[in-house]
Amino acid sequence: MQNRNENIIVVEDDTQIRNFICYALKQEGFPYTTAGTAQDALSQLVSGQIDLMLLDLGLPDFDGMEVIKKVREWSEMPIIVVSARDQDKEKATALDNGADDYLTKPFSATELMARIRVALRHLYKVGGIKAQAILSVGGLTIDFDKRLVYLDDAELHVTPLEYNLLALLFKNIGKVLTTKYILKEIYGVGYGTDTQALRALMAGLRRKIEQNPTKPRYILTEIGVGYRLVDE
Amino acid sequence: MAEKQKSERVRSIHYVLTLFLCIAAVTGVGWLFRYLRFPETNIVVVYILSVLLTARLTRGYTYGIASSVIATGAFNYFFTEPYFTLSVNDPTYLITFAIMTFTAIITSALTSKVKQNALKAQEQEMEASALYRLTNRLTDAADISDIASITIRTISDIMDCRAACLCFDENGYPEQSFIQQRNANEQVRRNVDDSAAIKHRIENLRTAYDLGTEFYDWPIYGRDAILGILRIPKDTAVKMSEAQMRLLRSMIESTALAMDRFRSAQERIKSREAIVQERYRGNLLRAISHDLRTPLSGIMGTSEMLMGMTDKKDNRYALAEGIYKDANWLHSLVENILSLTRLNDGKLVLNKQMEAVEEVIGVAVAAIGKRTPEREIAVHIPDDVMLVPMDAKLIEQVLVNLLDNAVKHTPMEKEISINVNEDREKNLAVFSVIDRGSGIAAADLPHIFQMFYTTHGKEPDAQRGVGLGLAICESIVTAHGGTIEARNRGDGIGAEFIFTLPMEVYDHAE
Numbered sequence: 211m212q213n214r215n216e217n218i219i220v221v222e223d224d225t226q227i228r229n230f231i232c233y234a235l236k237q238e239g240f241p242y243t244t245a246g247t248a249q250d251a252l253s254q255l256v257s258g259q260i261d262l263m264l265l266d267l268g269l270p271d272f273d274g275m276e277v278i279k280k281v282r283e284w285s286e287m288p289i290i291v292v293s294a295r296d297q298d299k300e301k302a303t304a305l306d307n308g309a310d311d312y313l314t315k316p317f318s319a320t321e322l323m324a325r326i327r328v329a330l331r332h333l334y335k336v337g338g339i340k341a342q343a344i345l346s347v348g349g350l351t352i353d354f355d356k357r358l359v360y361l362d363d364a365e366l367h368v369t370p371l372e373y374n375l376l377a378l379l380f381k382n383i384g385k386v387l388t389t390k391y392i393l394k395e396i397y398g399v400g401y402g403t404d405t406q407a408l409r410a411l412m413a414g415l416r417r418k419i420e421q422n423p424t425k426p427r428y429i430l431t432e433i434g435v436g437y438r439l440v441d442e
Numbered sequence: 443m444a445e446k447q448k449s450e451r452v453r454s455i456h457y458v459l460t461l462f463l464c465i466a467a468v469t470g471v472g473w474l475f476r477y478l479r480f481p482e483t484n485i486v487v488v489y490i491l492s493v494l495l496t497a498r499l500t501r502g503y504t505y506g507i508a509s510s511v512i513a514t515g516a517f518n519y520f521f522t523e524p525y526f527t528l529s530v531n532d533p534t535y536l537i538t539f540a541i542m543t544f545t546a547i548i549t550s551a552l553t554s555k556v557k558q559n560a561l562k563a564q565e566q567e568m569e570a571s572a573l574y575r576l577t578n579r580l581t582d583a584a585d586i587s588d589i590a591s592i593t594i595r596t597i598s599d600i601m602d603c604r605a606a607c608l609c610f611d612e613n614g615y616p617e618q619s620f621i622q623q624r625n626a627n628e629q630v631r632r633n634v635d636d637s638a639a640i641k642h643r644i645e646n647l648r649t650a651y652d653l654g655t656e657f658y659d660w661p662i663y664g665r666d667a668i669l670g671i672l673r674i675p676k677d678t679a680v681k682m683s684e685a686q687m688r689l690l691r692s693m694i695e696s697t698a699l700a701m702d703r704f705r706s707a708q709e710r711i712k713s714r715e716a717i718v719q720e721r722y723r724g725n726l727l728r729a730i731s732h733d734l735r736t737p738l739s740g741i742m743g744t745s746e747m748l749m750g751m752t753d754k755k756d757n758r759y760a761l762a763e764g765i766y767k768d769a770n771w772l773h774s775l776v777e778n779i780l781s782l783t784r785l786n787d788g789k790l791v792l793n794k795q796m797e798a799v800e801e802v803i804g805v806a807v808a809a810i811g812k813r814t815p816e817r818e819i820a821v822h823i824p825d826d827v828m829l830v831p832m833d834a835k836l837i838e839q840v841l842v843n844l845l846d847n848a849v850k851h852t853p854m855e856k857e858i859s860i861n862v863n864e865d866r867e868k869n870l871a872v873f874s875v876i877d878r879g880s881g882i883a884a885a886d887l888p889h890i891f892q893m894f895y896t897t898h899g900k901e902p903d904a905q906r907g908v909g910l911g912l913a914i915c916e917s918i919v920t921a922h923g924g925t926i927e928a929r930n931r932g933d934g935i936g937a938e939f940i941f942t943l944p945m946e947v948y949d950h951a952e
Contacts, residue, residue, distance in 0.1 A: 224736045224737070224739075224740060226736075226737055226740025226741070226744070227736065227739055227740040227743065229740075229744070230740055230743040230744045230747065231743075233744075233747060234743075234747065237747075294735060294736075298835055315735070315736070315739040316738065316739035316742040316743060316770075316773060317739075317743065318743065318746050319743065319746065319747050319750065404796075405795045405796060405797070406795075406796035406829060409796060409797060409798040409801070409827075409829055410798070410827055410829065412798065412801070413798045413800060413801075413827035414827070416800070422821075423800045423804070424800045424803050424804040424807060424821040424823060425804060425807065425808070425821070426804055430808075431801040431802075431804055431805050432805075433801070433802065433805045433834045433835050433838050434793075434834060434835040
């Protein structure tokens with residue numbers, strides 16, 4: 211058991227799930243605190259030093275979405291949202307409101323830890339990723355200065371739009387980007403929510419970087435939410 | 443019919459008598475005129491008057507025309523020389539006769555026509571007022587038998603008979619008794635002895651009405667079923683005139699309309715009640731499922747962690763695994779119930795957007811891969827990007843359910859694949875999930891998409907299912923305006939599930 215020093219707050223009203231999460235965190239050596247209500251969570255956030263928040267969207271006192279908005283007023287701490295399967299809309303809204311990632315119930319301890327690791331890596335690299343000139347995932351490499359993409363060391367021809375999409379994903383590596391966010395970043399504000407163009411753009415990009423677009427290795431689809439570039 | 447003929451004969455005798463009386467009277471008047479030495483023209487005019495009177499007092503053209511000819515004959519016989527013969531000395535009389543006959547015929551024809559029109563107008567007015575009275579009363583009816591009772595009261599009143607009405611129930615069967623008008627203020631219920639026979643007779647009726655021994659029966663046709671029969675006593679029915687028949691038909695139509703209106707109002711109420719009940723049940727089911735979901739997630743997470751902490755050879759590993767598997771099964775059941783209640787609620791709003799087929803399939807295959815990593819699923823899709831309007835999350839669920847099914851029924855090393863292609867002719871995206879499993883038993887095929895249908899004749903605990911997965915698939919695909927079917931493969935063993943989605947966005951689905 212290694213000891214970590216990032217303090218994690220678990221905001222979850224169901225005792226069983228809270229215990230399970232806490233146990234998993236203890237196994238990994240994370241210090242943690244718990245909160246059963248949004249009110250409790252907010253007061254702990256103000257008083258204590260907390261680095262990451264696991265937030266259940268269905269809290270008894272008020273909406274988890276409000277918690278995200280409030281926290282984002284003064285903190286950039288990673289927020290991982292925990293939600294039920296049929297809450298895709300809430301998931302996307304939570305991400306658009308500033309949450310970093312989400313987990314769908316039921317989830318395993320392994321999944322939970324993977325998400326926490328990605329979120330913490332971002333915490334340390336804030337500013338760092340954007341400053342880096344070259345990033346790579348597996349055989350896929352992007353050179354921001356030269357605006358070039360390489361696949362298995364060979365230069366890959368991509369259109370400007372495809373490059374922008376890939377660059378956006380690389381800058382947020384490991385994170386889920388909502389369709390709405392990507393549309394805004396790639397096509398600009400006022401483009402609306404027409405997903406058709408993005409779907410076609412993504413399909414084209416995948417045909418260039420993935421061996422089999424139905425079993426993607428680099429860019430994963432999060433149905434109803436958006437896309438994620440894998441982080442290992 | 444015999445009585446009708448008899449009354450007809452009495453009437454014609456009456457008319458013939460009228461005709462001859464008129465002629466006789468006018469001849470008498472003519473004698474008087476001649477005695478008073480009035481000119482002959484007066485006599486001719488008086489004869490024409492008699493023709494007019496005859497036409498007025500009888501019916502149809504026949505008597506008027508006959509009267510014209512006879513009047514001319516009588517004038518010739520009695521008042522032209524030589525008297526009391528039909529010959530004439532002065533040939534100019536022939537012209538007088540011709541003109542007289544002609545004038546008389548035209549006059550009588552005109553009179554008859556005026557009279558007929560008047561009669562018709564009177565009949566029509568009577569019909570209209572009778573119908574008005576009926577429909578007016580029918581609007582106040584409280585139920586079907588009330589409608590029947592109002593109808594027979596009105597009809598009995600107009601036709602002066604004791605009409606009756608036998609209502610049919612919602613299933614199209616005659617009721618046990620029928621209502622009959624006894625007198626002006628009283629109605630009785632009489633039992634039907636041969637309702638099956640009546641139903642048979644009415645359903646196979648080729649003519650407008652059925653000739654019974656006591657009643658003539660007119661069926662009351664509703665929009666989509668026979669609503670009842672109207673019974674007119676035989677002795678009244680045989681005497682009915684054309685006009686009365688017509689009136690009766692109109693009245694039956696009004697009754698049918700009123701009954702139909704009542705029935706559909708009742709059906710609306712019933713279906714509204716059913717919807718409320720269904721919604722209540724759905725809400726209850728949903729509330730329970732919702733509450734079950736969170737603790738199940740906890741159980742799954744905890745048992746999985748217990749598995750991680752235990753050596754695989756330890757007995758406790760198997761116990762923890764058992765807990766995990768059962769919780770997992772329960773969890774997917776709960777999720778399925780939640781999906782289904784939401785789908786069947788009718789409140790489901792499809793979040794339809796243009797989605798890439800490869801993405802949805804990719805996610806579904808990945809989900810299955812997570813559950814059974816060693817299973818290989820082949821995917822065949824067109825090379826070009828295929829964008830189909832759909833609610834991606836729901837179609838993913840369809841694919842996951844179908845794949846899950848295939849995985850359950852197919853041995854590990856055998857093929858499972860997903861194929862997608864475009865049917866350009868029908869503008870459809872065609873998805874198929876095929877396997878090399880045991881296939882679908884013939885007995886199961888027709889029921890496979892039914893809710894809570896699980897296959898029979900297998901060892902009880904082999905593959906536990908609750909029969910919701912495919913029902914959900916059907917609901918989702920149907921909500922998208924597509925179709926789904928299951929069949930056994932033509933090329934050897936295995937099952938094939940095919941569903942289609944329209945390639946175009948339809949406005950009504952938005």
